Amino acid sequence: MDKPTILTGIRANNDLQLGNYFGAILPMIDMAKHHSDQYQINLFVPDLHSFTTPTDLSILQKAVTSNLRVYVAAGLTIDNANVHIYRQSYVPAHSELTWILSCFTGFGEMSRMTQFKDKSTKIKEDRISVGLFSYPILMAADILLYGASYVPVGDDQTQHLEFARDIATRFNTMATKYGYQEPFIIPEPVKKQHGFFGKDQGLRIMDLVDPTKKMSKSDELGKGVIFLSDAPEIAKKKVMSATTDDKATVAYNPAEQPGISNLLEILSLFRQQPILDVAAEFAGMTSYGEFKSIVADEVEKFLVELQANINKVDDDAIQKKLEYSEALVNEQANHTLHKIQRVVGLRPAGK
Numbered sequence: 001m002d003k004p005t006i007l008t009g010i011r012a013n014n015d016l017q018l019g020n021y022f023g024a025i026l027p028m029i030d031m032a033k034h035h036s037d038q039y040q041i042n043l044f045v046p047d048l049h050s051f052t053t054p055t056d057l058s059i060l061q062k063a064v065t066s067n068l069r070v071y072v073a074a075g076l077t078i079d080n081a082n083v084h085i086y087r088q089s090y091v092p093a094h095s096e097l098t099w100i101l102s103c104f105t106g107f108g109e110m111s112r113m114t115q116f117k118d119k120s121t122k123i124k125e126d127r128i129s130v131g132l133f134s135y136p137i138l139m140a141a142d143i144l145l146y147g148a149s150y151v152p153v154g155d156d157q158t159q160h161l162e163f164a165r166d167i168a169t170r171f172n173t174m175a176t177k178y179g180y181q182e183p184f185i186i187p188e189p190v191k192k193q194h195g196f197f198g199k200d201q202g203l204r205i206m207d208l209v210d211p212t213k214k215m216s217k218s219d220e221l222g223k224g225v226i227f228l229s230d231a232p233e234i235a236k237k238k239v240m241s242a243t244t245d246d247k248a249t250v251a252y253n254p255a256e257q258p259g260i261s262n263l264l265e266i267l268s269l270f271r272q273q274p275i276l277d278v279a280a281e282f283a284g285m286t287s288y289g290e291f292k293s294i295v296a297d298e299v300e301k302f303l304v305e306l307q308a309n310i311n312k313v314d315d316d317a318i319q320k321k322l323e324y325s326e327a328l329v330n331e332q333a334n335h336t337l338h339k340i341q342r343v344v345g346l347r348p349a350g351k
Helices: 018-035 057-073 092-104 105-112 114-122 135-144 156-178 190-198 232-240 258-271 273-280 290-311 316-345
Strands: 005-009 040-045 084-085 148-150
Touching: 005 018, 005 135, 018 040, 018 057, 040 057, 040 273, 057 084, 057 290, 057 316, 084 316, 114 156, 148 190, 156 190, 156 316, 232 290, 258 273, 258 290, 273 316
Parallel strands: 005 040, 005 148, 040 084
Antiparallel strands: none
């Protein structure tokens, strides 16, 4: 690897929604555009992570392809030689390194992961998978195989990044003890990650039915979520049915008017204008129906354009990019894995 690496994941099996688009997809594309001249950009599809929680396995392959098409339609350039798109499961080193790291990880370390505690309480099935429990170890392998210095993570995964740093340090110490060079590049700490990528906590598109919670794919009914696959007219109806309040005035006040404030936030994202400017434009409007109609029209227009762009995506070009990137990253990942195999005694010293 001639350049330092930035690594981030492209969603594999989730039905993408409006929050994903503005909160993850566009920032990822922007990051790739602005940093690909100085960094190797690894955008991987974490398909091995897909079944840590219950999912419909029969549509996984279709979902992977469908989501990749969304990213390309949104502006992800696939002809950039410094941007690599690959499927996690097509690089076997991810699985082997995960097993090796697991054997040097304490049960207590994983037990302290708050995301496991949060997710496990939401699973309705009796069996909670060991994969969900040990997920941070696979995430560490994803990062350490490529010496990724920068990994954009949300607040819910900062613990996982710190674990990746801890396990990398542990292996580096062990390597030097046995006379080897340190095998892992340690990713930058969370504070430096936020300084590099910027940390905007303002972007939280809320559920249209319950504007006190974040818009999420886990909404069973889907009435409060605008999915990127929604028919534009259906999405428009969802906006028109959005929860508001009894104050009868359009104002940006998330605490007292969360529904109206959420619609103002959505409108500001579509228009690419500061929220306060958009709020000022509609300040004092008393007809919620009229205001909803304006937002609904913007949502409909956005989905019509996006879905038209998705239909134009060249699937063969995506497949060729995947195959090219997977050949390249397999070579890189195997190089790192071989160093670890030597450290733990699975390969002869010096070979």
